[in-house]
Amino acid sequence: MIFNKEEIKTILPQREPFLFIDEIIEINGKKKKKNKPEIAKTNPYYYLCKVKSEFLVPVIPGNKLILEANIVKIIDSAGIVDTFARVGDKTAAKATLEFGVRKK
Numbered sequence: 448m449i450f451n452k453e454e455i456k457t458i459l460p461q462r463e464p465f466l467f468i469d470e471i472i473e474i475n476g477k478k479k480k481k482n483k484p485e486i487a488k489t490n491p492y493y494y495l496c497k498v499k500s501e502f503l504v505p506v507i508p509g510n511k512l513i514l515e516a517n518i519v520k521i522i523d524s525a526g527i528v529d530t531f532a533r534v535g536d537k538t539a540a541k542a543t544l545e546f547g548v549r550k551k
Contacts, residue, residue, distance in 0.1 A: 460490055468514075496546055499542060523548070
């Protein structure tokens with residue numbers, strides 16, 4: 448495990464009942480240096496610019512939902528990521544997110 452719930456709370460401003468992430472089990476890939484944890488720890492403002500999403504199969508309470516985000520482009524002030532939500536070997540949803548980041 449990379450981050451437990453308490454460590455996630457040091458990065459995200461959300462709290463229960465709106466903190467929907469229990470743990471981060473893996474961060475990998477060639478672009479690992481682009482995760483920008485130093486920016487996330489400053490608790491910046493995040494602006495969601497555009498979302499293109501598809502919901503493919505239902506997810507019910509009790510399912511273990513694995514979220515995957517693949518970086519398309521990341522700079523200090525913005526980013527584009529392709530995301531996937533999986534239950535077992537099935538893709539439940541997918542989305543492309545475009546967002547901006549601004550320091551407080």
